[in-house]
Amino acid sequence: MNDFTFETRATRVVFGAGSLARLPVEIERLGATRVMLISTPGRSDLCRRARDLLGPLVVETFARAMVHVPGEIAVASRQAAESARADCILALGGGSAIGVAKVIALDSAVPIAAVPTTYGGSEMTPIWGMMENGRKETGRNSRVQPRVVVYDPDLTLALPVSVSAASGLNAIAHCIEALYASDANPLTSSAAIEGIRLLSSSLPRIVEAPGDRDQRARALNGAWLGGFALGTVQMALHHKLCHTLGGSFGLDHAGAHAVLLPYTAAYNRDSARQAMRQAATALGVEDAPTELLNLGRTLSAPTALQELGMSEDDIEPAASLAVERQYPNPRAVTREGITDLLAAAYRGDGRYVTVADA
DSSP: OOOOOOOOOOOEEEESTTGGGGHHHHHHHHTOSSEEEEOOGGGHHHHHHHHHHHGGGEEEEEOOOOTTOOHHHHHHHHHHHHHHTOSEEEEEESHHHHHHHHHHHHHHOOOEEEEEOSSOOGGGOOEEEEEETTEEEEEEOGGGSOSEEEEOGGGGTTSOHHHHHHHHHHHHHHHHHHHTOTTOOHHHHHHHHHHHHHHHHHHHHHHHOTTOHHHHHHHHHHHHHHHHHHHHSOOOHHHHHHHHHHHHHOOOHHHHHHHHHHHHHHHHGGGOHHHHHHHHHHHTSSOHHHHHHHHHHHTTOOOSGGGGTOOGGGHHHHHHHHTSSOOOOSSOOOHHHHHHHHHHHHHTOTHHHHSTTO
16 A cells, blocks of 8 residues: 555535535534625626525625636626625635635635535535636645535536536546646545446436436535545646646636546556556446546537637647646656647547557
């Protein structure tokens, strides 16, 4: 067994259908009296429900959250929180809302409560990200990890099938990277394995029956486990590429995860054999990267970067950005290797994934 160091981070998790109603109790536990809501423009109904539950505790609503947190949104949200004298930030929705809450907390240390409605997993991590000078900058800081997370599977019932599929594959990517992380430990690996099992079995059923509450709960449970695992260990190649493609080239974040997942797994296959065996067992197959490719197709998720609007001319610049800084990854990250990976993912060329020595 490998040596490891594990540090527990305190996030209170409330999980269950109808648990949104627990918000007043959870906010009271934080000792908050001036709550600022964060959401995207499309989450007005959820904001209304939160305001109805919290009443006069809500002193501000910032409904301008955007993916990757552009600099102007970071500035505006921080100013709004300061003007409102908020002592708690309540993020409602997916990674965009949670991302904005995190940049506020990074600057002010105001505690975050989160009610996620997708499978993105950001609510369980100390990882923040924002756009700076045309690039996405990321980091880790314990102050941005939400203090309480309320998981209500009922809030995911209206999540469109296409978003559910891409977001769910994003969550599986968290689990795969956690398995081959340089600082993986028995607890994070166990969580990642169970997360893969839950997500890979529930997502196809959600595509067939979006209103299936049991499957929605299983997927959300898997997303929680993936977020927990990733929030505890270091990110590697997959997330670096997704941040590069989303932040610098404007590709849809969840879509990039969905496309790249089998390709990054294949890139690391021979250098992370134990992790790939664990993933394959959780998936119930012989080869994990091949099954991840098949799963994406089954879910009708995007399968090529060109589907997301990427230009072929962006392949080499993206590869260059991805290798600018060193980060832990099972296989050495080289410009040539990443160019080949991105070229295959751009075309959706599954042969890269299914050939064992790709």
